[in-house]
Each structure stands twice: as structure tokens, then as C-alpha cells.
Amino acid sequence: MAAEHLRLYSYWRSSAAYRVRIGLNLKSLPYETVPVHLIRDGGEQHSAAFKQVNPQELVPVLQHGDRVMRQSVAILEYLDETWPEPPLLPAAARDRQRVRALAQTIACDIHPLNNLRVLQHFDRNWHVPQPERDAWVQHWVQEGFTALEAMLADHPSTGTFCEGNSPTLADCCLVPQVYNARRFAVDLSKYPTITRIEKACLALPAFDAARPEKQPDAPVA
Known part of the structure; x- marks a missing residue:
């Protein structure tokens, strides 16, 4: 098409x-x-x-x-x-399931809890101070990343990327969530597999060009 x-x-x-x-x-x-x-x-x-x-x-x-x-x-x-x-999804059904599970761990379980509209609700409706909002984000990212690191580390299907040696749907979700984690000063030293995969992804032009700071609407530094 x-x-x-x-x-x-x-x-x-x-x-x-x-x-x-x-x-x-x-x-x-x-x-x-x-x-x-x-x-x-x-x-x-x-x-x-x-x-x-x-x-x-x-x-x-x-x-x-x-x-x-x-x-x-x-x-x-x-x-x-x-x-x-x-392909963003592997050929084998069991591998596709794993990629979807990794992606959904991020997109369904981690990301919604630190979404902008959630943080704005805390601020506008409950007047939650910024430090408490930041602590909320850090907590749920750490909870999610602890599980994600365990799902990735030493798994036979984990390669250069989340699944094997080609980027998949899971990597598309992982890299932006690590970016968010850094924004909120999450200690990433406990997640060596996650940060290793992120580094491998960002070395690729497709990931590098997608970085937030390289977008046409990003603020001028």
C-alpha cells in the first residue's frame, strides 16, 4: 500500500x-x-x-x-x-506474544500512571505539590521497570533488543519510557538490561531521529 x-x-x-x-x-x-x-x-x-x-x-x-x-x-x-x-513483530506466535506482553507492560501498566493528564488532575483537582507528583511517577516507573528488567534479563529470547537482534514493537515502547524515567530522575542503575537495550536502540538512525528534542515542535535550546 x-x-x-x-x-x-x-x-x-x-x-x-x-x-x-x-x-x-x-x-x-x-x-x-x-x-x-x-x-x-x-x-x-x-x-x-x-x-x-x-x-x-x-x-x-x-x-x-x-x-x-x-x-x-x-x-x-x-x-x-x-x-x-x-517486521515489528516476530514470525513465531510465542515470540509475538512475548513482544506484545513486553509492550503492554509499558503501554498499559507503566505509562498510564505517569501520563500528563493524571499529573494535571493531581495538580488541578487535589493540589498535590510537585515533589509528591514526581514521587508518584518514580514509584510506578520503578515498580514497572523492576518487573520488566526481570522479564528481559537472562531470558533466552532477549538479544541486542527486547526480542532477538532486530527492534520490535517492544523496543518502540521501551525507549520512550526510559526517556520519561530520566525526566523524573528515576535511578536507572538497577536496570542494566533495560539501559543496555535503550543504548542499542538509540544507536540506530530510526530511533535517533525520533528523539523528542529532534522534533519540529521541540523548544529551541
């Missing part, structure tokens, strides 16, 4: 959008970035115009022609089914 007219609604620091940028880059798919600033003016994702794009008021959204797609992991699977090379 033609790759024309791919449009990604994104925010430079959104980890979910970061996942999709990695997937698009791994597939060598050109795309247009439509910035959605999640902070300015109360958050552009809450505007009436963006609600027409995504009633959830979240990024990312991928538009392919007339089709509008939501939810980062579902978008990544769409990319893999539409443009199979290079």
Missing part, C-alpha cells in the same frame, strides 16, 4: 507519539507532523477542532488518506500489517 498522505498528530514530548515516530522511521515511511501542544492555552488537545480528530483528546493520531487511527500500539500494529518490512 502506498505510504502517501501519512499525517501524525504529535507532541514532541509525548511518549506515545514517540513510539509511533520510531515505528514510522523503522519502516522508512515519510510523514507530516501536525504539532498538538499539550500545555499551551490549557492544552490544544482539548480544542473543539482536535476533538473532531480524537474524541479522547489524546495524541498520537495517525491519518492515512481518509482513515484516522488512534492508540499508539494499535497504530504500530497497523503499520506492521500494512508495510510488513522490516
